[in-house]
Structures are given as structure tokens and as C-alpha cells.
Amino acid sequence: MQNQIIQLAHSFGFPLVGIVPAEKSRTFLAYEQWLTAGMNGELDYLRENAEARKSPESVLPGARSVIMLGMPFGEVERTAREEFGDWPVMKLLHKLPQDSAWDSLPKGWGWVAEYASSGIDYHDVIRKRLKKFQKELKAAFPDQTSRGIVDTAPLLEREYAETAGLGFIGRNRMLIHPEFGSFFFIASILTTEKLPFLPLLTHEETLRLRRACETCGKCQKNCPSGALSDDGVDVRRCVSALTIETRGDFAPEMLPLIGNRVMGCDECQRACPWNQKILKKRERTAIDLSSVPEMTEEDFRRVFAHTPFWRATLPGLKRNARLGEKE
């Protein structure tokens, strides 16, 4: 059955797959310390559902195993091209060379982080695949129940993904795989079936990779806003959080640090040695936000519903659009 699960994962666009027992979190203390330091900023939900992150049991009662999955950003982009190519948002996205100068963009444009470069919401794509996967699982194990999740359920995804050998957690706190770098999404299927422990990378390999990462530090040095330290990512300063999650105006002193990154930030990933090979094969995405300041909620829905930009909300996107309005 393990082989069947691996094959299914591959066929649904998850080249990274490993299985772990649904045991309690080992890193919950680190999570609590991060919260105590206030590093979750405005992301109150991370504090409110903290307890639930102690165990997969709170995501699926009776869970015995977790199938951890990784989908490269490229897979979501392929789906976007094949199924959503005529979406209004696609006309606003532009592909440029990776080494384009930061101030080379026309007025009204800004940089989009790689995770959002497809123009479609990865949750939508991944959830559909997880549903199909779960159906196959049900056919193989009719007595089990399962729950597929991506992002929004209270599970410390990177911890379980690391245990499943999908990569190692780097100093930038991204899960990094030697071949796929960190440019992939994590998803999980929790099941009440007891499946054998099946890590992708061995524990020894993961530890070796982690140790090598400890002596590099390029991610911390290249964080534009000083949000990344050995204590983790400080949401109050992280450009990704500021442009996507934070509501209201930016503090004036943050403006030069955010630059014209209007949707997320990748600097800690762009600096990572494990991503260099991948970046060479990818173009960098910019978005033309010049029409956004005049948009109504209705326009916003028409252009941005089911895209990664929806999360920023219309007031947030209008605020971000001002970042690209250089004189």
C-alpha cells in the first residue's frame, strides 16, 4: 500500500511524499515561545488556536497517521496556464528576468512573491487534488476516515513535513528540499488508518542538511526589514506579512524597506543556496496595479476572487498599489 500512496501522490502533482505517525507535536514549546515574544504580531488566530496545534488529534479525532505532501509552485503554475489562462488577473501579471533591477519596473507595477506568481489561489488547486486523493484512500481503506488540509488547519505543518523527510527546516524557517529548494507548498492528509512510517529523506540526511544550513546565514543577512533572526520570523516586520496580512497603513519607516514588493516577499528564499538552481529556470513576476486605486469592491471581486491577491483585501491592495506609484 505504501507504494500505492506514493504513486497516487505523484499522480496528483505531489512529488514530495512521506508518512508519519499522528503523534503530538515535538516543537510546540518553540511555538509558544514565539507567541510569548509577540512575534505573531496581528495574526491573532495563531494565539487563539495555539492549543489545538499540540496534536493532530484536534484536526481529526482518532488520527493515527499523517501523509505529508509537497507540491512545487511550478505545478500550480501549470494548472493556472491550462485551466485559468483567460482569467482577468492574468492580464495584469508580467514575467521578467530574475535579475531585473528592483527599481526597473514601470510606474504602478510591483513584485509578486513566487508563491503567488501563478495568479490562482493555491488552496483551491491543492484542495481539489486532496479530495481526489482521499477518495482513492477510501477505496483502499473503506473503514478509515481522513481529512485533507492545506495551511488553514491548526497543524504545525513544517514540523510534520520535516519528520516525514520532505526536507529540513532552514534558518529562514522554510522547509527546504535539496532538489526542490523551498519553492513548494505543504499539504497533509490525516487518516485514522495506521500506516507505516515512511520518510522521504532519512533522519540522518535531514540532520546533515540542517547542520550545513546553520553556518550559512545568507537568509538573515538578506531580509530587507530585519524580520528574520535566530528567534524566527517577526511578523511585525516581515514584508510578506505586512503586504498580505496586515491591515491599515504601513508605518512610514517601513516604506523604504518594503520597496515595491506588493505581494509577499521572497528575499530570504532568493538568498538561499538551495534555491539558486531553481531561480535560474524561473522568471520573476510583477503585477500592474495601476487600475487598483479606482477599483470598487465589485471590480475587486471580478478580477481578484480566487487569486492570492484576495487575501490582501481591496483596502490592503490599494495601500500596496501606492508602493509602486513612484514619481
Ligand code: B12
Ligand atoms: C503564519 C504563517 C506565515 C506568517 C509567519 C511566518 C512564520 N515563519 O511562521 C507569515 C505571514 C509571515 C508567512 C510568510 C510566508 N509564508 Co507562511 N505560513 C504560516 C502558517 C499558516 C503557520 C506557520 C507557523 O506555525 N508559524 C509559527 C512559527 C513559530 O513557526 P517557525 O518559526 O517556523 O517555528 C516552528 C519550526 O520551524 C520549529 N522551530 C522553532 N525554532 C526553530 C529553530 C530552528 C533553527 C529550526 C530549524 C526550527 C525551529 O518549531 C516551531 C514550531 O513548529 C503556515 C502553514 C501551517 N499551518 O503551518 C504557512 C507556511 C509556513 N507559509 C508558507 C509560505 C510559502 C510563506 C511565504 C514564502 C510566502 C511569501 N513568499 O510571502 C512566506 C515565508 C516567510 C518565512 N520565511 O517563513 C508555506 C511554507 C512552505 C515551505 N516550503 O516551507 C506554509 C507551510 C504554507 C503551505 N501550506 O505551504 N507565513
